[in-house]
Amino acid sequence: MSTTDPGSTNSGSTVRDLIARSNALGADPRFTNYAGGNTSAKGTATDPVTGADVELLWVKGSGGDLGTLTEQDLAVLRLDRVRALREVYLGPAGGLEREDEMVAAFDYCLHGRGGAAPSIDTAMHALVDAAHVDHLHPDAGIAIACAADGEKLTEQVYGDKVVWVPWRRPGFQLGLDIAAIKDANPQAVGTILGGHGITAWGATSAEAEANSRWIIETAETFLMRNSAAEPFGPVLDGYGPLPPEGRRARAAALAPVIRGLASTDKPQVGHFSDTDAVLDFLSRTEHPRLAALGTSCPDHFLRTKVKPLVLDLPPTATVEDSIARLEELHTAYRADYQAYYDRHADEDSPAIRGADPLIVLVPGVGMFSYGKDAQTARVAGEFYVNAINVMRGAEGVSTYAPIDEAEKFRIEYWALEEAKLARMPKPRPLATRIALVTGAASGIGKAIATRLAAEGACVVIADLDLAKAQAAAAEIGNTDVAVGVAADVSNPEAVKAAIDEAVLAFGGLDLVVNNAGLSISKPLLETTERDWDLQHDVMAKGSFLVAQAAARVLIAQGLGGDIVYIASKNSVFAGPNNIAYSAVKADQAHQVRLLAAELGEHGIKVNGVNPDGVVRGSGIFSGGWGAKRAAVYGVPEEELGAYYAQRTLLKREVLPEHVANAVFVLTGGELSHTTGLHVPVDAGVAAAFLR
Incomplete structure (x- = not known):
């Protein structure tokens, strides 16, 4: 037994038919738009308290979407109570000035527990004498509803099967109007609501759906056959689309x-x-x-x-x-x-x-x-x-x-x-913020992107491998939450293209994390010029290019922003056999200070995070770096994370999620007056303390 449908098997089939009809109508953009319109069904169920049969109305609640409607998105009301509101509304102190009171009164007509809040259109569904009612916003129907001679067109298109209703604000009176029109026009299957949309009804769910489809498709056919060749006029010289x-x-x-x-x-x-x-x-x-x-x-x-x-x-x-x-x-x-x-x-x-x-x-x-x-x-x-x-x-x-x-x-x-x-929930800390994270298809970058999205940001996953970037984005959420783009951060054209993709996906940019990196563990005499150049191209030059392209967007927006560098404890700590990697991390660390000083006047904060070796989930360590570092320290590769943990003051292994936590702290709003800071996420490495 459902919390929103306490009753008999018959009521269960009524609800299933209503949801199926709603989903079918809502899935077609010709019939209605996202979260627009509402559908309903009337039926009988057993009152679980008295055991008596009661007449109920199941109707899409406030804020629901027909295409994805579920049982929990329905409001369930006692019809006897809703109909009783007619006398209240039409009483001596009633009328249009009581519209808002009627909506509040719907809460006292609810049956059972749970379900959705009743919408303003509830009266339209409850008062119309039909078992199934649809109210939709199809483009073709609204075109007739918004035509200067809409009433005449309605008669021309439909004859007496669809009746014109002059514009009235949605509410109880509109429900009374449509109910009266249906009673006076038994041959009618629906209405055109002036300036608004359509309503259709039927004795069964299938009949209501068929009538809705017929009204919409008939309007589409009429418009197609009778429309002027150029409704918007001829093309303006010079106003055609750019390539x-x-x-x-x-x-x-x-x-x-x-x-x-x-x-x-x-x-x-x-x-x-x-x-x-x-x-x-x-x-x-x-x-x-x-x-x-x-x-x-x-x-x-x-x-x-x-x-x-x-x-x-x-x-x-x-x-x-x-x-x-x-x-x-x-x-x-x-x-x-x-x-x-x-x-x-x-x-x-x-x-x-x-x-x-x-x-x-x-x-x-x-x-x-x-x-x-x-x-x-x-x-x-x-x-x-x-x-x-x-x-x-x-x-x-x-x-x-x-x-x-x-x-x-x-x-x-x-x-x-x-x-x-x-009634809307309080926004999450990073709501409205657009983040781009480089090297985010795995490891630290992916953990950062995941955390930023969880805190409300729209996230762009930038990675050298487009397929992996798109897969990581899909794991985080749909394209309203995360998208994947290709980005070779060492290539200025590729960086600009990635920034442009971010801007076109979500409108702009607020938060950039320079995380892309790689490492080659060799002693000085074995480090080649190519090794040196590769690491500097990706991390020093790459961070510079990304920060430069992002800063152009941030400054143009005038909304401030954040740039975060994922540097390393190696930017401070001098370890063996690591000349190229540690040098480039020191370069990144100083970029943080330089850009904090330069971009502060634009409200752009620039900070860094210095992790210790993040072994688990790391693309760098799984790519051979872990084996080489394990060899340097004389431990098995599978024990490298534990080894790193034991050399820290807290004796704790650093994971990608810990780095993501630091990025969120720097960008989540609490540190609004902090720039030029490096946050160590190394479980305490005394040799890497900032001085």
């Missing part, structure tokens, strides 16, 4: 600056997209007018803000001119958004949540979208593509006419939205 390589190079050059602008009020993670839909939209004459009208569907503008920032220069403009214009437009955007807030806010409105854009459009290049994490940023971009599709559909058969600004404000700054934001 792919040039496009990505321009995006990488602009991304740090744009992210810095978009993070004026609070840090944001970014996402870049250059899909055909975006590039075509930005190449057309009507894109400035349409972008200024903003998005319409509440699910869209809650994630994209009411409108984007659009660069009004062609892609032939220089990077420098584009940056200067973006800075001017950003100032104007912030003033415009503040004015929008001031026009509509009253004494009960939540405080302004920030005036920076979440969508920045650059003709010929693409779209930059922003959010509190990589998934939110990516989804914001996906929603704006949905908005472009809606505009195309509406302009193709009519004129795009979104809901007015005042209504957008009422939803964006709705007290219920503010309450939803307040």
Whole structure:
């Protein structure tokens, strides 16, 4: 027996059918977008307390996603209690001013323990007299819902099988409206909700799904057959897309600056997209007018803000001119958004949540979208593509006419939205931070990347072996968490390419760990010039190249940042048969001091970590270094870690995770005023004490 579905076998099949239908609809981006829409089913279950049958509503809860919906994402409510709210709402003191109270009252209609919080759309599902109800946000349906003559189009497309519902903010009254329409139109299978989306219903789960699909596919067919040839107008001279390589190079050059602008009020993670839909939209004459009208569907503008920032220069403009214009437009955007807030806010409105854009459009290049994490940023971009599709559909058969600004404000700054934001979990220490770790496919680098991701960072795994880098990233998480890139740190072009990949993956860069390395253990007379050059190329030169390329991004962003060098106790300690490795580690250690002094004015902290020999999990030690060091000390290779531990003050072996801990301490926020520091992670080697 489930905590969210306490009842009979019949109720179990009802829930299974609902989840299957939800997942099927949610898996198709034509039907709805991420976390958008909701589905429901009504049925009878046994009350575990009284043993009597009760009518229940299972409905997708607040914040859930149809494509990945599980039983725990459903809210389960007593229908008799929800229906009783009708009399409360329509009573002498009732009406639209009690909308928020109705949502709070849903909590007192819940059945059983657990499950999700009821959403604002619960009334739509509970009050409509149908066993199964779907509410979706398909692009084709919203195109009709946002057309200037949407009501006429609805009749033209569907006859009397789908009924037009004028725009109304989601809530209890909208549920009453749709219920009344269904009662008055027994032949209807659903509605077009003005400015919003669609609703469909059925006596069975299969029938509801079929009706949803029919409404959406019928709209798609109508738009395809009747649309004007160029809904967005002809191509603007000089506004066509740059070639792919040039496009990505321009995006990488602009991304740090744009992210810095978009993070004026609070840090944001970014996402870049250059899909055909975006590039075509930005190449057309009507894109400035349409972008200024903003998005319409509440699910869209809650994630994209009411409108984007659009660069009004062609892609032939220089990077420098584009940056200067973006800075001017950003100032104007912030003033415009503040004015929008001031026009509509009253004494009960939540405080302004920030005036920076979440969508920045650059003709010929693409779209930059922003959010509190990589998934939110990516989804914001996906929603704006949905908005472009809606505009195309509406302009193709009519004129795009979104809901007015005042209504957008009422939803964006709705007290219920503010309450939803307040319920969000506290951000992890490295949330919104983007980290690049070199040599991170194994050993210390992989442990560092894993720890940074666990603390909320987006992580770029850079390694000489691309396949291993991508495999390590996949172990850490999906591409909203970690990506793998190839990086020969001794090659400046390869380093720039890796930094560009990081910037395009997550919008910018905040934290760089110079960890890539190798070692050759030989005495002075056996160390060749090639041995010397190889180690200096990878660690001294490589660290310099990575820090230099990263600093350009960090300075352009204007958000500060961290650079951490994984040096070694050998940068201080003089051991035998180790001339090249120890010399290059001393070089890295002094780079820390030099860069801390130079980059401090930009708010960039530069620190180092000095580990002792990390044997377990180390790529260096497994590559032959361990055998050579074991031979130097006269111990079996498998006992080298224990040998190192015994020469320390604490008698403890150093593991990759211990180095990762030090990196997190340096970058996690507590040491905000510390730069130029070397942290020993060697269990206590007196000869390596810093003096």
